[in-house]
Amino acid sequence: MKNEKLVGLEELQKIVSDLKSDGKKIVQCHGVFDLLHVGHIRHFKAARKFGDVLIVTVTPDKYVNKGPHRPAFPEKLRAEVLASLGVVDYVAVNKWQTAVETIKLLKPNVYVKGSDYSNADEDFSKGITAEEKAIKAVGGEIKFTDEITFSSSNLINKHLHVFPKETEDYLDEFSKKFTSKQVIDYLEKIKNLKILVIGEAIIDEYQYGQTIGKAGKEPIVALKYIETERFAGGTLAIANHLANFCDNVGLFTLLGEKDSQADFINKHLNKKVKKYFHYKKNAPTIIKRRFLEAAPLKKLLEFYVFDDMELEPAQARELCGHLEKILHEYDLVIVADFGHGMLNKDLINLISRKAKFLAVNTQSNAGNMGYNIITKYPRIDYVCTDEREIRLASLDKNSALEALIKNLSKKISCGKIITTTGPLGCIIFSSNGLVKIPAFSEIVIDTMGAGDAFLSITAPLVATGVPMEIIGFVGNAVGALKVKIIGNKEPIDKVALYKYITSLMA
Template identity: 50%
Template sequence: MMEGNKKIKKISDLAEILREIRSGKKLVLCHGVFDLLHIGHIRYFEQAKKYGDILIVTVTPDRFVNKGPERPAFPENLRAEAIAALDVVDYVAINEWPTAVETIHILKPEIYAKGSEYKDVKKDITGKIIDEENAVHAVGGNIVFTEDIVFSSSKLLNRNFSIFPEETRTFLAQFSNHYSSEDVIQYLRQAEKLKVLVVGETIIDEYNYCEPIGMTTKDPIIAVKYISKEKFAGGILAAANHLANFCHTVDIVTLLGEFETDEAFVRENLNKKITPTFFYKRSSPTIVKRRFVDNYLTQKLFELHEINDNELDHDQGSLLDDVLREKLPNYDVVVVIDYGHGMLTKDLIKTICDNAKFLAVNTQSNAGNRGFNVISKYSRADFISLNRSELNLEERNRHCKLEESIAHVSKKMSCPKILITQGKSGNIYFDADEGFVNTPAFATQVLDRMGAGDAVISLSSLCAFQSAPKDIVGFIANAVASQAVATVGHRKSIEPVPLYKHINTLMK
C-alpha cells in the first residue's frame, strides 16, 4: 500500500506518471468536493474502481467551492489527505479549475464516474455535468453513474457540525420541512424574464490599502503607509450588476460627473447586458468615496468623499424627468436606490412614484446625508428595504418598537411589503396580506458590510414582485446578505449558481 501523502500529485505530474504505467490499463476518474468524507463516498470510490484498473480522485479547490461562505468546512489539503488514506484510491490531485473538464482533457480517462444523484441532468444546478460528459466523449471515454446509498456531506455537516446558533438551526429545520430548495430557487429563476430599471447615483468606491505605522510626533493623527489601491463600480452600478446575473433585461438611469467622469471605468465594469443612460451633472465629478483600509484586518480607518451633493439644476432635472417619464412604464420592476447626494429631486421622485408599475425603494443613510434622506420622501412604494437605523430615522425615534414602526410606515406610504435588515440579528419582513416573519442571520464571516444592502434590495425586490411567501423573501434576503458580506467591497457580484448552491446547502 502506498503512503497517503505520496498519492497526492499535481495534475501535470499525474499525466507523466500515467504515460509510464497506463499501458493496457483503464483509468477511472472521480471528481468532487468531498467536504466530509463518509461511507457514501467510500462506496462510490469502490464501485468506480470496478470499472477499471487505476482510480484517480480530483478534489475541487477551496476557491471554487461555491456552496456558501462557510464552505468548505475542511480545506483542500485535508480533503485530499483523507481520500488518499483509502486503499481503493490510487492517486489524488487538487483540481486547478472550477470543473473537471480541463482535467479530463489532460488525463484522458476511459471512465468518468459520478454518483447516481447526477444522473438526472435537470437537477444539476451548475449545468456542468453535460460539459464534463462531452469532454469524456471527446477523449474517447464514457461516463458511468454508480448506484448505492447517497449521503450528503452538507446534510451531515449541518446536522453534526453546524456553525449556526440554535435559533438558526431551528429556523432552517422548520423552513426545510416546509419548502424544497427548488421551491425557493424558482422565484430567482423566474426573474429571468423580468424587465428591470435601476435609478440612482453612480459611486466609485475606492479602497486604499494601508499599513498603520503609528501616531505622528507633532499632531494627534495616525500615519499610514500606502500599499495598494482597488476600485469598485458602486452605487447603482453594483445593484445593476447583481440584477443582470438573474434578469435578461436590466437598464440604468444614473449620474456621472461633468468632469473626471470615470466613464471608461464605469462601462468596463458594467455587466454587458446592462443598457446605461448617463446624465452628466454640471460642475461635478463622478462621486468617488475613498476608503483607507488596514491591509491586514481589512478594517476601514477613514474615508474621503469627492462629491458635489447639490441638487440637480432645473434644466438637467427637466431633461432627466422627460427620460424617466418615457422609460418608467416599460419595466416590470423599478429599483430606486437613493443615496441622498442630489440626483433625486422632489419633482423626479414624484415622477417615479406616479409612473413606476412596481416600485422598490431604499433611501440610504450615510455620512453625507444622515437625518435628511428618509423614506417618506417617496409618496408610495410597492416594496421598501431599509436597515434598522434607516427605519428609526424615518420614525424620528431610535428606540421605536420594530413591528409597530413597520406597520406605521406601511400605512403612511401605502406600501404592502417592507424588509428591515438588522445585521447579525437577521431581518424582519412584513407583507400586508401575510403579516411578519423574522429570519435569523446566515452570515458566519463578515469581511466587509459595504454594499450588502444594495445586494439585498436588488434580489429581494424580484421575489417581492412575484408575491413570494414572506418566509421565502426573508430567507433569500439573508442568503444574499451572507454572500455579500463575505467579499471585499463589490469585488464579486451575486451570481445564480453560487447562490443556488448556498441555498441548497442551507436547506440540507
Template identity: 45%
Template sequence: MTDLLGAKMKTLADAAAFADRARAAGETVVLAHGCFDLLHMGHVRHLQEARSHGTVLIVTITPDRFVNKGPNRPVFTETLRMEMLASLSFVDCVAINTGPSAEPAIEAIQPNVYVKGQDYADSAQDLTGKIVDERRLVERLGGTIAFTENITFSSTELINRFFNPFDPQVRGFLDELRAEGGLDEIRDLIESVASMRVLVVGDTIIDEYRYVQPMSKTPKENLIATLHQSGELFAGGVLATANHVASLCREVDVLTVLGGEDSHADFVAAHMKPNVRLRTLMRDKGPTTRKCRYIDQSSMRKLFEVYYMDDTPLGGALEDELAGRIAAAARDYDLVLVNDFGHGMITAPVVRALVENARFLAVNTQTNSANFGYNLITKYPRADYVCIDAAEARLASGSKHDSVEAIIHDRLAPAIHCPRIIVTQASRGCTGFVHGEPPCEVPALADRVVDTVGAGDAFLAVTAPLMAAGGKLRHVAFIGNVAGALKVGIVGHRTSVDKTSLIKSVASLLR
C-alpha cells in the same frame, strides 16, 4: 502530515504534469471532482469505483471561495479537504481547482475518464447546469464520462443533521421551512422572475480598495503610517445592484448619472453583466462618485475612507431629462428598483416621476457618512416595496427606542403608503411587514464575514423582483438573508450574487 500525503497534494498545474507523465507511461487517467466537505462512506465508495475505470485517480476539489453550499460552508478548509482525500490509498493525486466549476480541472488534466456520481446522470437534476458543459469538454478532449452506481450520501444532509453549525433559532426556522415544503416553493419563486424586465435607477459609485500594511506611529505626528501594497476598483452603487439582479432576470436597464470629470465610463461599461444595458447621463462638472477605502491587508479591516464626489442636487436641464426619461419608460418595466444613495441624483422631480409612473416601485434610501439624517425613505410618498436597515428606519421614523415592528407598522407603512417593508438588522436577521399580515422575523445565516460592503444592496436586488412576483414574505426574506450571507463572503464587488449560488445555497440549507 506525512511526506507521502504531501507528495500527493499538488497545484493544478503540477497535477496536470503528473497526468501527462502517467499517460506517457501507458496509464489510464481518471478524474473525479467535487467539494468533499465531509468525507464519508459514500465518497469512499464513489472514489473506489472511480479508480476502477482506470489505473491512476486524480481528485480535484472546489476552492473555498467557490463553494456554493450555503452560509458557513465549507466546514473544512480546502487544505484539510485535500489532506483527507490524500489519505485514501487509492487516490494518487489531489489538487485544488482554479474555478467554480470542474472545467478548468478537466482542461488541465485531460482525463481519459471523468467520473461523477449517479445523481448527475440525469442532467436535468443538476442545479448548476454544468454537467452538460463538462461532458462536452471531456469528449472534445478525447475522454469519456462515467457515473458511479454505489450508495450515495449527501455531505450537506449529514452536516445539517449531525453537525448543524447554526444556533437553535436558525435551526428551528429551517426545520419549519423544510416541513412546509419551502424548498420547492422557493425554487419556483426564483424561476418565476426569469423573464422580468427591470429598470434600476440610482447613483453610480466606484468603490476603490487600497490595501495597506500598517506600520507604526510617526515620530512627530499623532498618526499611524501605512505602506501601500495593492489596490482594486469595483463597480459599486447602482451598478453592483444591477449585476445582482441580472443573474435572476432576463433584461436589466440602468439609468444613472456619471461625472464629466474622471467619469470612469469605460470601466463602468466593462464591468456590467451581458444582459445589463447602461442608460447614462453626463454631469458637466464633478467626478463620478468614488469612495476610496484604505484596508489593512492582513485583517481586511477598513482603516479610513475618502470620498471623491459632487453631491449637490441635479438641477436644470439634466434634472428635467432624467425625470423625463423615467416618466417615458418606467411603465414598460415589470419592476423599477431605486438605489438612492443620497448623492444628488434623485431629487424631488425625479422621485415624483418614479412614484407616478412605476408599475411596481422598490426603493432603498441609504444613510451614509455623506448624507446622515438627510436621505430618508419618507422622501417617497409611495412605494410598493421598501428595503432599509434598522438605523435608516429609526432615522426616518424619528424613533430611537421603539421596536422595529412598531416602527414599520405604526410609522413607516402609513407615512409612505407602502404595503411591503423589510428592515434588515445585520446579525439579527431581518423583520418583514406585509399589510394585513403579522410581522415576520427571519434569522441571519452568516457568521463568517469578510466584507459587509454591498450586503444590503444584494438583499434589495434579490428580494425586489421576488416581491414584485408576489412571493410570500417569509420566503422572500429568507432568500434575501441567503443573498446577504453570500455577499459578506465576497471582497468588495469582485463577484455578484448569482442565481446558481443562490439556489444551491437554499437547497443546501433546506435538505
C-alpha cells in the same frame, strides 16, 4: 508519514500516462467530498469496477461554492481522508474551478459521477455537460453510479453545528415548508422581468495601507501605502447583481459632467445592462474614497468626492422627460436613493406615479444623515431598508423596532417591508405579520454593499409575488455571500447562490 497516494496534479499526469502505456484503464472521480460518508465509499467502489486504477481529484477550498461556512474541512484534510481508502489509488487537489481542465490534463478512460448528476437538466451549474464534453474530447466516456446517496451538506448542517442553534432551528423549520428546488424555481422566474434601476452611480475606491506608527509631529496614524482598488458601486453594483439573474436590466443614472469616469464605468458594467446616462453639470461622478488597514481589513477614514446639490431645474426637467418616456417599458423599478442630489421632488413624484411596481431604498449615510428618509416617497410597493433608516424615518431612537415597522407601513401605505438588522438577520413584514429570520453569515469580511445586494435580488421576487418568508431567506443568503466579498469587487453569482441555498436546505 507522507501518504504516497497523495500527489500533485502534474505528478498524477505522469503516473496516469505511464499506467495507460502499461494497458491500464484509468477511472477518475471528482468532487468536494467535504464530509466523507458511506455514499461516497460505495460510489468509489462502484466506479473502481469500470477500470483498473481509481484516481480522485478534489475541489480546492477557494472554489467550494457551497456558501460562507464551507468547506468544513480544508482541502489537505479532505484529500488525506480519501487517500486512506483502500479502493482509491491516487488523490490530487485540483487547481481549477471545475474538473474540465483536469480531465483534459489527465485524460482518464472513464469519468464517473453519482446518479444525482445523471439528469443534466437538473444541474444548474451546467458543469456535468461541460465535463461530459471534456471526457469525450480526450477519447473517454462518462459513467454514472447508482448507489445510495447521502448529502454531506445535510450531515454538516445537522452534526457539525456550523450555525448557532437559533439559525439551525430556523433552517430546519424552513426546509420543512419549502424545498430548495421551489426556492430556485422562484429565482429562475425573475429572468424575463424588465427591470429599471434608478439612482446615482458611485465609484468606491479602497486605498490599502499598513500601519507604521504615530506621525512624528502630529496626533495622527501613519500608514505605508500598499495599493488602490476601485469598484463600480451605487446603482452600478445593483445593475451588475441583477444582470446575473435577469436578461432585461436598464440603468437610469447620473454621472458627473467633469471627471465622469465613463471609461471605468463602461468597462465594469455588465454588457447586458441598457444604459441611460445623464451627466450632472459642473460636477464630478461620485467617488467614495476609503482608507483601510490592509490586514486585518479595517476602514479608517472616508472622503466623499461629490457635489450633493440638487439638479438645476432645466436638467431636472430633462431627466423627468426622459423617465416619462421609458418608465412604462419596465415591469419593476428599483430606486436606490443615496441622497446625493439626483432625485428631487419632481422625479420622486413621477416615479411614484408611473412605475408599475416600485421598490425603494433610501440610504442614510454621512453625506445626508437625517435628510434622506423613505417617507418622501408618496407611493412604494416594497421597502428594503435597515434598522437605522427605520428609526430615522420614525424619529424614534428607542422604541421596539417591530412597532416602528408596523407604524411606518401605515404611514407610507406600503404592505411589504424588509428590514435588515446586521448580525441579527432581517425582519419581514407583510399582511401575514412580522417574521424574524436569523443571519446566515458567520464570516464577515466587508459589509459595504450588502444592503444593495439584498435589495437587488429580493425586489424582483417581491414583484413576482413570491412568499415573503422565501424572499427573506433568499435575502439573507445573498447577504451572507456578499459580506465575504471585498467592496463590490464582484456581483452575486447565480450558481454560487443556488449552491448555497441547496447547502443551507440540505
